[in-house]
Amino acid sequence: MTVVHDIDKKMIYAYLDNIKDPEVPALSIIDLGIVKDIQYKEDELEVIITPTYTGCPAMDVISTSIRVMLSTLGFRKVKVTTVLSPAWTTDWMTEEGKRKLKAYGIAPPNPRQQVCNNKLFAPNESVQCPHCDSYHTRRISEFGSTACKALYQCEDCKEPFDYFKCH
Amino acid sequence: MKQELINYILHLADNALILGQRNAEWCGHGPVLEQDIAMTNISLDLIGQARNFYQYAASLLGEGATEDTLAYLRTEREFRNCLLVEQHNGDWGQTLLRQFLISNFQQLLYTALQTHKDRQLAAIAEKSLKEVTYHLRWSSEWVIRLGDGTRESHERMLKAIDTLWRYTGELFEPAAYETACVQDGTAVSLATIKDEWQHKTGEVFSEAGLPVPENIFMLTGGKMGKHTEQMGYILAELQYLQRAYPNAQW
Numbered sequence: 543m544t545v546v547h548d549i550d551k552k553m554i555y556a557y558l559d560n561i562k563d564p565e566v567p568a569l570s571i572i573d574l575g576i577v578k579d580i581q582y583k584e585d586e587l588e589v590i591i592t593p594t595y596t597g598c599p600a601m602d603v604i605s606t607s608i609r610v611m612l613s614t615l616g617f618r619k620v621k622v623t624t625v626l627s628p629a630w631t632t633d634w635m636t637e638e639g640k641r642k643l644k645a646y647g648i649a650p651p652n653p654r655q656q657v658c659n660n661k662l663f664a665p666n667e668s669v670q671c672p673h674c675d676s677y678h679t680r681r682i683s684e685f686g687s688t689a690c691k692a693l694y695q696c697e698d699c700k701e702p703f704d705y706f707k708c709h
Numbered sequence: 710m711k712q713e714l715i716n717y718i719l720h721l722a723d724n725a726l727i728l729g730q731r732n733a734e735w736c737g738h739g740p741v742l743e744q745d746i747a748m749t750n751i752s753l754d755l756i757g758q759a760r761n762f763y764q765y766a767a768s769l770l771g772e773g774a775t776e777d778t779l780a781y782l783r784t785e786r787e788f789r790n791c792l793l794v795e796q797h798n799g800d801w802g803q804t805l806l807r808q809f810l811i812s813n814f815q816q817l818l819y820t821a822l823q824t825h826k827d828r829q830l831a832a833i834a835e836k837s838l839k840e841v842t843y844h845l846r847w848s849s850e851w852v853i854r855l856g857d858g859t860r861e862s863h864e865r866m867l868k869a870i871d872t873l874w875r876y877t878g879e880l881f882e883p884a885a886y887e888t889a890c891v892q893d894g895t896a897v898s899l900a901t902i903k904d905e906w907q908h909k910t911g912e913v914f915s916e917a918g919l920p921v922p923e924n925i926f927m928l929t930g931g932k933m934g935k936h937t938e939q940m941g942y943i944l945a946e947l948q949y950l951q952r953a954y955p956n957a958q959w
Protein backbone atom coordinates (compact mmCIF):
# COMPACT_ATOMS: atom_id res chain seq x y z
CA MET A 543 0.00 0.00 0.00
CA THR A 544 1.29 3.43 -0.94
CA VAL A 545 0.27 6.30 1.22
CA VAL A 546 -0.99 9.19 -0.83
CA HIS A 547 1.43 12.08 -0.53
CA ASP A 548 0.09 14.90 1.58
CA ILE A 549 0.25 17.31 -1.29
CA ASP A 550 -1.75 14.98 -3.56
CA LYS A 551 -4.25 14.36 -0.83
CA LYS A 552 -4.70 18.08 -0.43
CA MET A 553 -5.31 18.40 -4.14
CA ILE A 554 -7.88 15.59 -4.15
CA TYR A 555 -9.66 17.10 -1.16
CA ALA A 556 -9.79 20.39 -3.05
CA TYR A 557 -11.48 18.64 -5.96
CA LEU A 558 -13.91 16.85 -3.67
CA ASP A 559 -14.80 20.23 -2.21
CA ASN A 560 -16.62 20.90 -5.49
CA ILE A 561 -19.07 18.07 -4.91
CA LYS A 562 -22.22 19.37 -3.27
CA ASP A 563 -24.72 17.64 -1.07
CA PRO A 564 -27.66 17.35 -3.50
CA GLU A 565 -30.15 18.01 -0.70
CA VAL A 566 -28.31 20.97 0.79
CA PRO A 567 -26.41 22.36 -2.21
CA ALA A 568 -24.86 25.13 -0.11
CA LEU A 569 -22.58 22.50 1.41
CA SER A 570 -19.83 20.46 -0.16
CA ILE A 571 -19.12 16.96 1.08
CA ILE A 572 -15.97 18.38 2.71
CA ASP A 573 -18.01 21.04 4.57
CA LEU A 574 -20.31 18.27 5.80
CA GLY A 575 -17.37 16.29 7.14
CA ILE A 576 -18.38 13.01 5.50
CA VAL A 577 -15.07 12.35 3.69
CA LYS A 578 -13.05 10.29 6.17
CA ASP A 579 -9.93 9.42 4.22
CA ILE A 580 -8.32 8.94 0.85
CA GLN A 581 -6.04 6.00 0.10
CA TYR A 582 -4.12 4.93 -2.93
CA LYS A 583 -3.25 1.28 -3.37
CA GLU A 584 -2.40 -0.84 -6.39
CA ASP A 585 -3.39 1.90 -8.83
CA GLU A 586 -6.74 2.29 -7.14
CA LEU A 587 -7.87 5.46 -5.46
CA GLU A 588 -10.19 4.78 -2.56
CA VAL A 589 -12.35 7.49 -1.04
CA ILE A 590 -13.82 6.60 2.33
CA ILE A 591 -17.05 8.32 3.23
CA THR A 592 -19.59 8.00 6.04
CA PRO A 593 -23.33 8.71 5.80
CA THR A 594 -25.02 11.49 7.77
CA TYR A 595 -28.18 9.43 8.32
CA THR A 596 -28.62 5.75 7.37
CA GLY A 597 -31.56 6.48 5.10
CA CYS A 598 -30.13 9.60 3.49
CA PRO A 599 -30.93 9.21 -0.23
CA ALA A 600 -28.19 11.71 -1.10
CA MET A 601 -25.45 9.20 -0.28
CA ASP A 602 -25.87 7.17 -3.48
CA VAL A 603 -25.78 10.33 -5.56
CA ILE A 604 -22.66 11.51 -3.70
CA SER A 605 -20.82 8.20 -4.29
CA THR A 606 -21.59 8.42 -7.99
CA SER A 607 -20.49 12.06 -8.16
CA ILE A 608 -17.16 11.22 -6.52
CA ARG A 609 -16.49 8.41 -8.98
CA VAL A 610 -17.42 10.52 -11.98
CA MET A 611 -15.34 13.50 -10.87
CA LEU A 612 -12.19 11.51 -10.11
CA SER A 613 -12.50 9.47 -13.31
CA THR A 614 -12.77 12.69 -15.28
CA LEU A 615 -9.57 13.85 -13.60
CA GLY A 616 -7.79 10.77 -14.93
CA PHE A 617 -7.89 8.31 -12.07
CA ARG A 618 -8.59 5.05 -13.81
CA LYS A 619 -9.71 3.04 -10.81
CA VAL A 620 -11.79 4.77 -8.20
CA LYS A 621 -13.54 3.06 -5.34
CA VAL A 622 -15.91 4.71 -2.87
CA THR A 623 -16.19 2.86 0.43
CA THR A 624 -18.83 3.64 3.03
CA VAL A 625 -17.98 3.14 6.68
CA LEU A 626 -20.51 3.47 9.51
CA SER A 627 -18.28 3.65 12.57
CA PRO A 628 -17.42 6.03 14.12
CA ALA A 629 -20.88 7.44 13.39
CA TRP A 630 -21.05 10.86 11.76
CA THR A 631 -21.80 13.76 14.03
CA THR A 632 -22.64 17.39 13.34
CA ASP A 633 -19.36 18.18 15.17
CA TRP A 634 -17.57 17.14 11.99
CA MET A 635 -19.15 19.91 9.98
CA THR A 636 -16.50 22.55 9.27
CA GLU A 637 -16.78 26.13 10.51
CA GLU A 638 -16.81 27.16 6.87
CA GLY A 639 -19.74 24.77 6.36
CA LYS A 640 -21.67 26.30 9.24
CA ARG A 641 -21.11 29.77 7.84
CA LYS A 642 -22.33 28.70 4.38
CA LEU A 643 -25.40 27.02 5.88
CA LYS A 644 -26.41 30.18 7.68
CA ALA A 645 -25.91 32.29 4.56
CA TYR A 646 -28.12 29.79 2.72
CA GLY A 647 -30.91 30.33 5.29
CA ILE A 648 -30.49 27.15 7.35
CA ALA A 649 -29.58 27.47 11.02
CA PRO A 650 -26.32 25.54 11.60
CA PRO A 651 -26.14 22.86 14.31
CA ASN A 652 -25.52 24.17 17.80
CA PRO A 653 -22.30 23.24 19.60
CA ARG A 654 -22.68 19.84 21.15
CA GLN A 655 -22.57 20.60 24.88
CA GLN A 656 -25.85 22.48 24.64
CA VAL A 657 -27.90 19.78 23.00
CA CYS A 658 -28.59 16.13 22.15
CA ASN A 659 -30.56 15.93 25.34
CA ASN A 660 -32.73 12.88 25.65
CA LYS A 661 -34.84 14.21 28.49
CA LEU A 662 -38.56 14.19 27.76
CA PHE A 663 -40.29 17.51 27.18
CA ALA A 664 -36.97 19.28 27.50
CA PRO A 665 -37.13 22.97 26.64
CA ASN A 666 -36.44 23.65 22.98
CA GLU A 667 -32.86 24.35 22.05
CA SER A 668 -32.33 28.02 21.60
CA VAL A 669 -31.60 28.31 17.93
CA GLN A 670 -30.54 31.53 16.27
CA CYS A 671 -32.63 32.75 13.34
CA PRO A 672 -30.41 32.67 10.23
CA HIS A 673 -32.25 35.71 8.81
CA CYS A 674 -32.30 38.28 11.63
CA ASP A 675 -30.02 36.66 14.27
CA SER A 676 -32.75 36.68 16.91
CA TYR A 677 -32.74 33.88 19.49
CA HIS A 678 -36.46 34.45 19.97
CA THR A 679 -37.43 31.38 17.94
CA ARG A 680 -39.59 28.31 18.47
CA ARG A 681 -39.56 24.77 17.20
CA ILE A 682 -42.47 23.86 14.95
CA SER A 683 -41.48 20.28 14.25
CA GLU A 684 -38.74 17.91 15.38
CA PHE A 685 -38.65 16.53 11.86
CA GLY A 686 -38.20 18.52 8.68
CA SER A 687 -37.82 18.44 4.92
CA THR A 688 -34.86 16.03 5.08
CA ALA A 689 -33.61 13.57 7.70
CA CYS A 690 -31.03 16.04 9.02
CA LYS A 691 -33.32 18.99 9.70
CA ALA A 692 -35.97 20.24 12.11
CA LEU A 693 -38.38 23.09 11.46
CA TYR A 694 -38.31 26.36 13.42
CA GLN A 695 -39.93 29.75 13.21
CA CYS A 696 -38.56 33.14 14.24
CA GLU A 697 -40.86 35.05 16.60
CA ASP A 698 -39.29 38.36 15.61
CA CYS A 699 -39.04 38.36 11.82
CA LYS A 700 -41.71 35.61 11.61
CA GLU A 701 -39.75 33.67 8.98
CA PRO A 702 -39.87 29.88 9.21
CA PHE A 703 -36.47 28.23 8.80
CA ASP A 704 -34.78 24.85 8.80
CA TYR A 705 -32.42 23.96 11.61
CA PHE A 706 -29.67 21.43 10.92
CA LYS A 707 -30.40 19.39 14.00
CA CYS A 708 -27.79 18.12 16.38
CA HIS A 709 -26.83 14.52 15.65
CA MET B 710 -22.74 -20.79 12.61
CA LYS B 711 -22.80 -18.67 9.48
CA GLN B 712 -26.43 -19.51 8.73
CA GLU B 713 -27.49 -18.59 12.26
CA LEU B 714 -25.71 -15.25 12.01
CA ILE B 715 -27.38 -14.55 8.67
CA ASN B 716 -30.77 -15.37 10.18
CA TYR B 717 -30.09 -13.05 13.10
CA ILE B 718 -29.10 -10.20 10.77
CA LEU B 719 -32.22 -10.79 8.68
CA HIS B 720 -34.32 -10.70 11.83
CA LEU B 721 -32.91 -7.26 12.69
CA ALA B 722 -33.34 -6.10 9.09
CA ASP B 723 -36.91 -7.36 8.80
CA ASN B 724 -37.95 -5.63 12.03
CA ALA B 725 -36.71 -2.32 10.65
CA LEU B 726 -38.09 -2.80 7.13
CA ILE B 727 -41.58 -3.91 8.09
CA LEU B 728 -42.00 -1.17 10.69
CA GLY B 729 -40.69 1.34 8.14
CA GLN B 730 -43.21 0.07 5.59
CA ARG B 731 -46.06 0.28 8.13
CA ASN B 732 -45.13 3.81 9.18
CA ALA B 733 -44.90 4.88 5.55
CA GLU B 734 -48.62 4.09 5.19
CA TRP B 735 -49.16 7.34 7.08
CA CYS B 736 -47.61 9.33 4.24
CA GLY B 737 -50.24 11.91 3.27
CA HIS B 738 -52.58 10.77 6.07
CA GLY B 739 -50.94 12.17 9.21
CA PRO B 740 -53.14 14.10 11.64
CA VAL B 741 -51.19 17.28 10.94
CA LEU B 742 -48.46 18.02 8.42
CA GLU B 743 -45.61 18.08 10.96
CA GLN B 744 -46.47 14.64 12.30
CA ASP B 745 -47.00 13.27 8.81
CA ILE B 746 -43.43 14.36 8.08
CA ALA B 747 -42.25 12.86 11.38
CA MET B 748 -43.70 9.49 10.46
CA THR B 749 -42.10 9.41 7.02
CA ASN B 750 -38.76 10.60 8.40
CA ILE B 751 -38.80 7.75 10.90
CA SER B 752 -39.64 5.37 8.04
CA LEU B 753 -36.68 6.67 6.11
CA ASP B 754 -34.35 6.06 9.07
CA LEU B 755 -35.73 2.55 9.59
CA ILE B 756 -35.45 1.62 5.93
CA GLY B 757 -31.89 2.98 5.92
CA GLN B 758 -31.07 0.76 8.89
CA ALA B 759 -32.73 -2.20 7.17
CA ARG B 760 -30.59 -1.58 4.08
CA ASN B 761 -27.39 -1.73 6.10
CA PHE B 762 -28.43 -5.03 7.65
CA TYR B 763 -29.56 -6.48 4.31
CA GLN B 764 -26.36 -5.44 2.56
CA TYR B 765 -24.35 -7.17 5.25
CA ALA B 766 -26.51 -10.32 5.12
CA ALA B 767 -26.22 -10.35 1.32
CA SER B 768 -22.41 -10.13 1.51
CA LEU B 769 -22.36 -13.19 3.79
CA LEU B 770 -24.86 -15.08 1.65
CA GLY B 771 -23.13 -14.50 -1.69
CA GLU B 772 -24.67 -16.36 -4.64
CA GLY B 773 -26.17 -13.25 -6.14
CA ALA B 774 -28.04 -12.12 -3.03
CA THR B 775 -28.50 -8.36 -2.77
CA GLU B 776 -30.36 -6.06 -0.43
CA ASP B 777 -33.13 -5.99 -3.04
CA THR B 778 -33.51 -9.76 -3.43
CA LEU B 779 -33.72 -10.04 0.35
CA ALA B 780 -36.38 -7.36 0.72
CA TYR B 781 -38.40 -8.04 -2.41
CA LEU B 782 -38.08 -11.71 -3.23
CA ARG B 783 -38.38 -13.64 0.01
CA THR B 784 -41.70 -15.22 0.93
CA GLU B 785 -43.67 -14.56 4.08
CA ARG B 786 -42.28 -17.61 5.89
CA GLU B 787 -38.74 -16.38 5.26
CA PHE B 788 -39.32 -13.06 7.05
CA ARG B 789 -38.17 -13.10 10.68
CA ASN B 790 -39.59 -9.87 12.06
CA CYS B 791 -41.47 -9.76 15.34
CA LEU B 792 -45.26 -9.81 15.15
CA LEU B 793 -45.43 -6.39 16.81
CA VAL B 794 -43.98 -4.48 13.84
CA GLU B 795 -46.45 -5.95 11.35
CA GLN B 796 -49.58 -4.96 13.29
CA HIS B 797 -52.07 -2.50 11.81
CA ASN B 798 -51.38 1.20 12.24
CA GLY B 799 -54.80 1.59 13.85
CA ASP B 800 -55.27 5.17 14.95
CA TRP B 801 -52.49 7.65 15.68
CA GLY B 802 -52.30 6.42 19.29
CA GLN B 803 -51.80 2.80 18.29
CA THR B 804 -49.08 3.73 15.79
CA LEU B 805 -47.31 5.83 18.42
CA LEU B 806 -47.56 3.14 21.06
CA ARG B 807 -46.09 0.57 18.64
CA GLN B 808 -43.29 2.99 17.80
CA PHE B 809 -42.53 3.61 21.46
CA LEU B 810 -42.47 -0.11 22.34
CA ILE B 811 -40.11 -0.87 19.45
CA SER B 812 -37.89 2.21 19.79
CA ASN B 813 -37.42 1.42 23.46
CA PHE B 814 -36.41 -2.10 22.47
CA GLN B 815 -34.13 -1.05 19.59
CA GLN B 816 -32.42 1.56 21.72
CA LEU B 817 -31.39 -1.02 24.33
CA LEU B 818 -30.58 -3.67 21.75
CA TYR B 819 -28.35 -1.43 19.62
CA THR B 820 -26.61 0.00 22.65
CA ALA B 821 -25.64 -3.52 23.71
CA LEU B 822 -24.85 -4.69 20.18
CA GLN B 823 -22.21 -1.97 19.75
CA THR B 824 -19.84 -3.86 22.01
CA HIS B 825 -20.45 -7.35 20.61
CA LYS B 826 -17.81 -9.09 18.61
CA ASP B 827 -19.13 -8.85 15.05
CA ARG B 828 -17.62 -5.53 13.96
CA GLN B 829 -20.01 -4.80 11.10
CA LEU B 830 -23.10 -5.48 13.24
CA ALA B 831 -21.61 -3.30 15.96
CA ALA B 832 -21.01 -0.51 13.42
CA ILE B 833 -24.58 -0.68 12.08
CA ALA B 834 -25.89 -0.60 15.65
CA GLU B 835 -23.73 2.40 16.52
CA LYS B 836 -24.90 4.26 13.43
CA SER B 837 -28.59 3.41 13.99
CA LEU B 838 -28.54 4.26 17.66
CA LYS B 839 -28.59 8.03 17.29
CA GLU B 840 -31.63 7.85 15.04
CA VAL B 841 -33.45 5.40 17.29
CA THR B 842 -32.76 7.57 20.34
CA TYR B 843 -34.47 10.47 18.59
CA HIS B 844 -37.46 8.21 17.73
CA LEU B 845 -37.66 7.05 21.34
CA ARG B 846 -37.81 10.55 22.77
CA TRP B 847 -40.42 11.64 20.25
CA SER B 848 -42.66 8.58 20.70
CA SER B 849 -42.32 8.63 24.52
CA GLU B 850 -43.58 12.21 24.55
CA TRP B 851 -46.53 11.26 22.36
CA VAL B 852 -47.51 8.31 24.55
CA ILE B 853 -47.53 10.66 27.55
CA ARG B 854 -49.33 13.43 25.69
CA LEU B 855 -52.11 11.07 24.58
CA GLY B 856 -52.34 8.95 27.73
CA ASP B 857 -52.49 12.06 29.88
CA GLY B 858 -54.50 14.06 27.35
CA THR B 859 -58.26 14.10 26.93
CA ARG B 860 -60.68 11.40 28.01
CA GLU B 861 -60.92 10.22 24.41
CA SER B 862 -57.16 10.09 23.82
CA HIS B 863 -56.75 8.20 27.09
CA GLU B 864 -59.44 5.67 26.11
CA ARG B 865 -57.79 5.17 22.76
CA MET B 866 -54.42 4.52 24.37
CA LEU B 867 -55.99 1.90 26.62
CA LYS B 868 -57.41 0.25 23.53
CA ALA B 869 -54.02 0.41 21.81
CA ILE B 870 -52.36 -1.27 24.79
CA ASP B 871 -55.06 -3.92 24.73
CA THR B 872 -54.37 -4.55 21.04
CA LEU B 873 -50.56 -4.49 21.09
CA TRP B 874 -49.36 -5.66 24.49
CA ARG B 875 -49.81 -9.35 23.61
CA TYR B 876 -47.05 -9.00 21.00
CA THR B 877 -44.40 -7.60 23.36
CA GLY B 878 -43.47 -10.95 24.93
CA GLU B 879 -41.93 -12.07 21.66
CA LEU B 880 -39.38 -9.27 21.79
CA PHE B 881 -37.63 -11.10 24.63
CA GLU B 882 -38.07 -14.68 23.49
CA PRO B 883 -34.93 -15.71 21.60
CA ALA B 884 -35.26 -17.75 18.42
CA ALA B 885 -32.95 -20.77 18.04
CA TYR B 886 -30.62 -18.88 15.67
CA GLU B 887 -30.46 -16.04 18.16
CA THR B 888 -29.49 -18.29 21.04
CA ALA B 889 -26.72 -19.77 18.91
CA CYS B 890 -25.43 -16.27 18.10
CA VAL B 891 -25.59 -15.22 21.74
CA GLN B 892 -23.40 -18.18 22.62
CA ASP B 893 -21.03 -17.17 19.85
CA GLY B 894 -20.88 -13.59 21.13
CA THR B 895 -22.44 -11.94 18.07
CA ALA B 896 -26.01 -11.39 19.33
CA VAL B 897 -27.41 -9.59 22.35
CA SER B 898 -28.84 -11.77 25.08
CA LEU B 899 -32.41 -10.53 25.40
CA ALA B 900 -32.50 -11.39 29.09
CA THR B 901 -29.89 -8.66 29.71
CA ILE B 902 -32.10 -5.86 28.33
CA LYS B 903 -35.55 -7.02 29.42
CA ASP B 904 -35.52 -5.39 32.87
CA GLU B 905 -34.46 -2.06 31.51
CA TRP B 906 -37.13 -2.22 28.80
CA GLN B 907 -39.80 -2.91 31.41
CA HIS B 908 -38.46 -0.16 33.61
CA LYS B 909 -38.52 2.46 30.85
CA THR B 910 -41.94 1.31 29.63
CA GLY B 911 -43.29 1.48 33.18
CA GLU B 912 -41.85 4.96 33.64
CA VAL B 913 -43.47 6.35 30.50
CA PHE B 914 -46.79 4.56 31.10
CA SER B 915 -46.90 5.82 34.65
CA GLU B 916 -46.33 9.40 33.53
CA ALA B 917 -49.01 8.87 30.90
CA GLY B 918 -51.44 7.51 33.50
CA LEU B 919 -51.62 4.20 31.65
CA PRO B 920 -51.56 0.75 33.27
CA VAL B 921 -48.89 -1.84 32.46
CA PRO B 922 -50.86 -5.02 31.75
CA GLU B 923 -50.07 -8.12 33.74
CA ASN B 924 -50.52 -11.82 33.03
CA ILE B 925 -51.37 -11.36 29.39
CA PHE B 926 -51.07 -14.36 27.09
CA MET B 927 -48.28 -13.55 24.65
CA LEU B 928 -48.39 -14.37 20.94
CA THR B 929 -45.15 -15.37 19.24
CA GLY B 930 -43.90 -16.94 16.02
CA GLY B 931 -42.81 -14.04 13.80
CA LYS B 932 -39.13 -14.57 14.50
CA MET B 933 -39.52 -18.11 13.17
CA GLY B 934 -41.48 -17.01 10.12
CA LYS B 935 -44.98 -17.68 11.44
CA HIS B 936 -46.76 -14.40 10.98
CA THR B 937 -50.17 -12.92 11.62
CA GLU B 938 -52.59 -12.57 8.72
CA GLN B 939 -51.48 -8.99 8.18
CA MET B 940 -48.01 -9.90 6.97
CA GLY B 941 -49.24 -11.20 3.61
CA TYR B 942 -50.96 -7.91 2.86
CA ILE B 943 -47.82 -5.93 3.73
CA LEU B 944 -45.66 -8.02 1.43
CA ALA B 945 -48.25 -7.89 -1.35
CA GLU B 946 -47.82 -4.13 -1.40
CA LEU B 947 -44.10 -3.99 -0.60
CA GLN B 948 -43.13 -6.59 -3.21
CA TYR B 949 -45.74 -5.87 -5.86
CA LEU B 950 -43.46 -4.19 -8.36
CA GLN B 951 -40.71 -6.82 -8.30
CA ARG B 952 -43.26 -9.62 -8.47
CA ALA B 953 -45.23 -8.08 -11.33
CA TYR B 954 -42.19 -6.83 -13.27
CA PRO B 955 -39.23 -9.03 -12.28
CA ASN B 956 -35.89 -7.16 -12.23
CA ALA B 957 -37.52 -3.82 -12.88
CA GLN B 958 -35.17 -0.93 -12.07
CA TRP B 959 -35.30 2.83 -12.05
Ligand SMILES: [Zn+2]
Pocket residue numbers: 671672673674675676696697698699700701
Ligand atom coordinates in the same frame (compact mmCIF):
# COMPACT_ATOMS: atom_id res chain seq x y z
ZN1 LIG C 1 -35.72 36.11 12.44
